Amino acid sequence: MKQYDVAVLGGGLLGRLTAWLLADQGCKVILFNAGKRNGEDAAAFAAAAMLAPTAEAVEATPLVVQLGYASLPIWRQWVDSFPTPVFMQQNGSLIVWHPQDHALAKQFSQHLQRAHQDSSVWQVWHNQEISEHEPQLAGRFQQGLFLPTEGQLDNRQTLLALADVLDRQQVSCHWGRSSDLAECAALAHWTLDCRGYGGKGNWNSHGQSRLRGVRGEVLRLYAPDIELHRPVRVLHPRYPIYIAPKQDKLFVIGATQIESEDDSNLSVRSGLELMSALYTVHPAFGEARILESMAELRPTLNHESPEIRYDTQNRVVTVNGLFRHGFMISPTVSIATVRVLQTLMQQQSLPDAQACYHIDVLPVNQNGEAD
Ligand SMILES: Cc1cc2nc3c(=O)[nH]c(=O)nc-3n(C[C@H](O)[C@H](O)[C@H](O)COP(=O)(O)OP(=O)(O)OC[C@H]3O[C@@H](n4cnc5c(N)ncnc54)[C@H](O)[C@@H]3O)c2cc1C
Known part of the structure; x- marks a missing residue:
C-alpha cells in the first residue's frame, strides 16, 4: 500500500521548491535528500544566487532568459510569504x-x-x-x-527557509539520506527526480549521458x-x-x-x-x-536549458539542467513541473507549452532513455 502521492528524490533547490508547491496543493509528499538539511552538498549551497x-x-539561451524574468516577481512573492526571513x-x-x-x-x-x-x-x-x-x-x-x-537572494537562507516550510506542511523529509527510484516507487504513486548532478546516470542517450x-x-x-x-x-x-x-x-x-x-x-x-x-x-x-x-x-x-521528462510506465517525472541559473529560473521550472505532474496524476493530457513556460516536456523513449 503506497502511503504517499509523490516521493521527491533530491532536496536541493528544485526538490525543496517543488515538494513545497505539491504539498501546498494538498499532495502527501515524502522527500529524500542525500545531503543535510542545510543543503550542504547541493550546488545550491555554493551558489551566489544572483537573479540576473x-x-x-x-550567454544563456533565450528560454533561460525568459524564465529568469518571469521568475523574479515570483521569488519576491514567495520570499515575503516565508515564515523564516530570507535576504x-x-x-x-x-x-x-x-x-x-x-x-x-x-x-x-x-x-x-x-x-x-x-x-x-x-x-x-x-x-x-x-x-x-x-x-x-x-x-x-x-x-x-x-x-x-x-x-539576488541569500542561497543558504533560502534553503533553510524552504526546509522550514516543508516541516510546516508536514512533508516527510529525510535529510542525509540517499534513495533511489525503486525505493521511491515502493513508497509513492509518483516519483519526482530532482537529483541535479546526482541524477546523471538517468540521462543516458545512445550510451552517453546528456547531463554533465x-x-x-x-x-x-x-x-x-x-x-x-x-x-x-x-x-x-x-x-x-x-x-x-x-x-x-x-x-x-x-x-x-x-x-x-x-x-x-x-x-x-x-x-x-x-x-x-x-x-x-x-x-x-x-x-x-x-x-x-x-x-x-x-x-x-547538452542544450544548456532545463528539461522535464516523464515516464508514464514507471510513473517518474524528472527535471534537471538548471546549469548556472538555478536560482534565477527555479520558480518557473518548479511551477511547470508541478503542472506536468498533476496532469499525469489525474490522467489528463499534458498542459500546453505556455503553461509550462515553453520548457521542453518530453517522454522517455521506448529504451527508457532521454532523446
Ligand atoms: C559555484 C556556483 C555558483 C552558482 N551561482 C548561481 C547564481 O548566482 N545564480 C543562479 O541562479 N544559479 C547559480 N548556480 C546554479 C545553481 O546552484 C544550480 O542551478 C541549482 O542549485 C540546481 O538545482 P538542483 O536542485 O537541480 O540541484 P542541487 O541544488 O545540486 O540539488 C540536488 C540535490 O539532490 C541530492 N541528491 C543527489 N543524489 C541523491 C540521491 N540518490 N538521493 C537523495 N538525494 C540525492 C543532493 O544531496 C542535492 O541536495 C551556481 C552554481 C554553482 C556551483
Missing part, C-alpha cells in the same frame, strides 16, 4: 571594467542590444552616477552598465570595510568575476566555470585569479577574511 537575466542573456535584494546590478578592457565592454553592450529589444533594461553610468550610487567605487571606474531589474557537471568555484569573504549596494560584475578577458554582497558584510565572490566534473577543493590558480581580480576592484578587499572556499558542479544538459 539581463546580464546572463549575453532578497532588487537593487539592480552593476557591470564595470578597467580602461584597458574597454573593447570587452563594447562587445558586452552589443550582446545586450542583440538580446534585448527593450533598452530600458540597462543604463550607462558615468563617473558621477557610480560615485552617487556606489560611493566606494568612486573614481575607480570611468563607466559602468547598470542593469536595474536584477537582484560544470565546475564552479567561489569564495565567501568577510569584508567589514567594504560597502556595496548591489552585485558588481567585473569584465575581464581571462577572469571575469562577480561580487555579491550579502548581509552582515559577507561577500560571495565567483565564479569560475570549468568544463570538469572534479568537485575537489578550490585550486590555487582559481583562488589567485578570483582574488587578484577582486583586489583590483577595491584594495580594502585585501584586508577581507576568507571564510570559505567551495567547488560544486552545476547540473548541465
